[in-house]
Amino acid sequence: MGNQMTAQELKEMFLFVAGRVVENEEHLTEIDGKIGDGDHGTGMAMGFREILRELPACEAEHPEEIFKEAGTILLDTMGGASGVLFGTMFISGIVKRPLNDFLEIKDFAEIFRSSLDALKRRGKAKIGDKTMVDAFEPAVIALEKSAADRLALKEGLAAAAQSARAGMEYTKELKARFGRAKYFGEKAIGIPDAGAVSVWIIYQAMSDWAAENI
Ligand code: ADP
Numbered sequence: 365m366g367n368q369m370t371a372q373e374l375k376e377m378f379l380f381v382a383g384r385v386v387e388n389e390e391h392l393t394e395i396d397g398k399i400g401d402g403d404h405g406t407g408m409a410m411g412f413r414e415i416l417r418e419l420p421a422c423e424a425e426h427p428e429e430i431f432k433e434a435g436t437i438l439l440d441t442m443g444g445a446s447g448v449l450f451g452t453m454f455i456s457g458i459v460k461r462p463l464n465d466f467l468e469i470k471d472f473a474e475i476f477r478s479s480l481d482a483l484k485r486r487g488k489a490k491i492g493d494k495t496m497v498d499a500f501e502p503a504v505i506a507l508e509k510s511a512a513d514r515l516a517l518k519e520g521l522a523a524a525a526q527s528a529r530a531g532m533e534y535t536k537e538l539k540a541r542f543g544r545a546k547y548f549g550e551k552a553i554g555i556p557d558a559g560a561v562s563v564w565i566i567y568q569a570m571s572d573w574a575a576e577n578i
């Protein structure tokens with residue numbers, strides 16, 4: 365196949381992503397500790413650990429149900445600003461979509477575009493504000509370009525991961541306008557945004573899983 369992902373495969377991919385996020389707890393805490401209140405790693409690990417616990421039992425026929433379950437777990441367990449933001453990243457993209465038997469690269473592009481738009485409406489952050497949007501938006505644009513170029517799923521996810529990483533690197537140059545990092549002014553320069561690092565970790569893990577498994 366290579367160009368389609370079933371609900372079962374999506375579930376396995378999200379479990380792999382969750383493992384990667386949990387492994388990075390300390391790293392994320394350290395970054396948020398420098399220009400925030402140091403709770404980002406703990407919050408992310410709490411949410412994604414619960415995905416590792418609960419998602420295996422989710423018997424879904426349609427990939428959209430897996431997105432919904434993962435996002436609901438994050439919303440229910442993470443709490444705080446980033447619980448809503450990362451819950452939105454997984455849930456908001458699928459609410460208005462019909463259920464499918466599998467996802468193609470264009471579906472990933474459409475789903476993450478809708479969730480990015482919802483996240484931006486909710487959080488009011490734009491590119492350049494030193495938030496997760498700086499990694500998420502370039503990743504979505506890369507998915508859209510990959511869909512237009514009819515790339516295979518794993519190539520599209522690799523392009524998205526690369527763009528998320530570039531966006532995360534770009535946050536090092538910025539001062540923050542949102543979240544607690546805004547109180548750190550010039551001190552934030554040189555340090556990436558913790559949420560942008562999380563978005564990159566998520567996309568990198570999706571790409572790494574796809575490279576090996578589809
Ligand atoms: P808190 O800021 O409440 O301590 P976390 O530390 O878990 O929450 O998450 C902080 C991350 O959330 C930031 O690094 C940033 O990427 C993201 N963030 C915060 N506010 C916004 C916003 N308004 N829009 C988009 N992302 C945001």
Ligand code: MG
Binds near residue numbers: 400402
């Ligand atoms: Mg924090």
